Amino acid sequence: DMLCKEEMIELKDIFSVKLKRRCSVKQQGSGTLLGITLFICLKREQNKLKDSTLDLINLSEDHCDIWFQQFRKILAGFPNRPKSLKILLNPQSHKKEAIQVYYEKVEPLLKLAEIKTDVTKIVTEYEGHAVSLLKECELQGFDGVVCVGGDGSASEVAHALLLRAQKKAGMETDGILTPVRAQLPLGLIPAGSTNVLAHSLHGISHVVTATLHIIMGHIQPVDVCTFSTAGKLLRFGFSAMFGFGGRTLAVAEKYRWMSPNHRRDFAVIKALAKLKPEDCEISFLPFNSSKDIQERKAQGSPKCDCDDPWQMIQGQFLNVSIMAIPCLCSVAPRGLAPNTRLNNGSMALIIARDTSRPEFIKHLKRYASVKNQFSFSFVETYTVEEVKVHPRSNSSRYNPEREDTPHETASENSFPWNVDGDLMEVASEVHVRLHPRLISLYGESMEEMHDFKVTCNCI
Numbered sequence: 100d101m102l103c104k105e106e107m108i109e110l111k112d113i114f115s116v117k118l119k120r121r122c123s124v125k126q127q128g129s130g131t132l133l134g135i136t137l138f139i140c141l142k143r144e145q146n147k148l149k150d151s152t153l154d155l156i157n158l159s160e161d162h163c164d165i166w167f168q169q170f171r172k173i174l175a176g177f178p179n180r181p182k183s184l185k186i187l188l189n190p191q192s193h194k195k196e197a198i199q200v201y202y203e204k205v206e207p208l209l210k211l212a213e214i215k216t217d218v219t220k221i222v223t224e225y226e227g228h229a230v231s232l233l234k235e236c237e238l239q240g241f242d243g244v245v246c247v248g249g250d251g252s253a254s255e256v257a258h259a260l261l262l263r264a265q266k267k268a269g270m271e272t273d274g275i276l277t278p279v280r281a282q283l284p285l286g287l288i289p290a291g292s293t294n295v296l297a298h299s300l301h302g303i304s305h306v307v308t309a310t311l312h313i314i315m316g317h318i319q320p321v322d323v324c325t326f327s328t329a330g331k332l333l334r335f336g337f338s339a340m341f342g343f344g345g346r347t348l349a350v351a352e353k354y355r356w357m358s359p360n361h362r363r364d365f366a367v368i369k370a371l372a373k374l375k376p377e378d379c380e381i382s383f384l385p386f387n388s389s390k391d392i393q394e395r396k397a398q399g400s401p402k403c404d405c406d407d408p409w410q411m412i413q414g415q416f417l418n419v420s421i422m423a424i425p426c427l428c429s430v431a432p433r434g435l436a437p438n439t440r441l442n443n444g445s446m447a448l449i450i451a452r453d454t455s456r457p458e459f460i461k462h463l464k465r466y467a468s469v470k471n472q473f474s475f476s477f478v479e480t481y482t483v484e485e486v487k488v489h490p491r492s493n494s495s496r497y498n499p500e501r502e503d504t505p506h507e508t509a510s511e512n513s514f515p516w517n518v519d520g521d522l523m524e525v526a527s528e529v530h531v532r533l534h535p536r537l538i539s540l541y542g543e544s545m546e547e548m549h550d551f552k553v554t555c556n557c558i
């Protein structure tokens with residue numbers, strides 16, 4: 100029977116080896132040797148990874164020792180597999196389960212793979228704490244950093260690693276054109292409310308999958324954006340929403356006492372009830388346009404009015420999304436920006452112009468369905484390298500039907516932006532610039548997903 104069911108595993112899928120012994124309660128010493136156990140990473144459906152074991156039975160101490168040493172030698176030879184990790188954990192993420200997630204699901208696997216973890220200052224105590232921890236701490240001797248939390252935490256840690264890299268390279272962050280890459284790879288363990296970053300990276304929001312990508316040393320370079328205003332760097336990030344997306348987050352932040360799912364649904368409904376367009380000027384640099392112009396110049400093409408590659412649109416916009424990654428989540432299984440990849444050197448600029456509330460809701464509902472969410476006359480999409488969003492005034496046209504009220508922000512003169520699930524309030528123009536492959540995240544390019552489930556039905 101065993102001969103009929105011959106199976107094969109590849110050495111690259113093994114992440115640990117142990118001697119297998121049987122120990123009885125009365126027995127002294129290390130127990131009776133049974134053989135060796137290989138710990139393997141298996142690929143499952145929908146980009147899921149799973150840990151498994153394979154026992155090789157052999158009662159000879161000498162044989163087992165040779166096999167054990169050989170496997171250890173092979174395992175030590177795989178590049179990128181971390182030996183030591185710095186862990187940062189947000190105890191407040193989602194329903195405050197990050198600590199439990201880490202100690203019950205992540206740490207046992209890291210221990211099995213003999214990865215050392217830094218246990219000092221592992222828990223963040225307030226917003227921005229990850230930035231100050233990573234500013235001060237010594238990272239020499241670590242092979243990577245792991246963040247256990249949601250999008251806000253993950254983005255904050257990525258921002259902190261990039262700031263640290265600029266400082267180390269002696270770079271000014273303000274007005275920065277070509278930032279240097281982060282030195283250490285970052286692992287994202289999804290323990291937040293939405294986990295868009297981890298979901299986009301792994302194709303699934305799954306703790307064991309994320310942990311195994313870290314253990315196996317799968318490295319994925321990812322594009323990052325800089326957000327700046329008046330030449331001053333605000334932050335690094337992966338995606339942003341302005342208008343409806345920003346206002347929804349501003350509402351959700353005010354109702355933090357609600358459960359995450361209720362808060363999200365409530366904020367969407369409240370922002371829809373108060374739906375109003377933002378009067379803006381949006382300038383953008385289409386993807387590859389500067390290269391095209393340079394090439395045309397090199398070929399000696401006659402001067403044309405396309406010398407300035409920047410394009411500008413203006414008007415009343417309900418929502419503006421700028422995304423360097425696909426932004427997969429349970430409410431948009433194909434992604435908020437399905438045509439963007441993690442490292443294709445471009446961003447998706449998705450603009451919803453002013454329209455009626457029912458039409459806008461129809462557009463939003465399409466994100467959860469298989470229908471094209473962009474096939475509306477008021478939706479425009481562009482592939483860009485840079486975008487400048489310049490709000491012209493924050494007193495939009497009066498429309499009693501829309502129940503215009505001031506912005507749900509701390510300062511009435513600022514506009515709420517949703518940057519990776521974090522609220523960023525800016526009063527003037529925001530300049531978003533893409534930096535290809537600026538950070539390495541632990542993950543692997545995922546397969547296309549056809550079979551998806553939608554878990555939110557609030558609209």
Ligand SMILES: Nc1ncnc2c1ncn2[C@@H]1O[C@H](COP(=O)(O)OP(=O)(O)OP(=O)(O)O)[C@@H](O)[C@H]1O
Nearest residue numbers: 192193224226248249250251252291292293294520
């Ligand atoms: N101890 C803490 N107390 C309060 N806030 C914290 C603490 N530690 C970190 N934070 C901040 O909490 C914010 C939100 O956390 P996080 O993103 O992990 O969870 P979430 O909001 O539940 O998930 P998501 O962003 O995926 O919806 C982050 O911006 C982070 O800076």
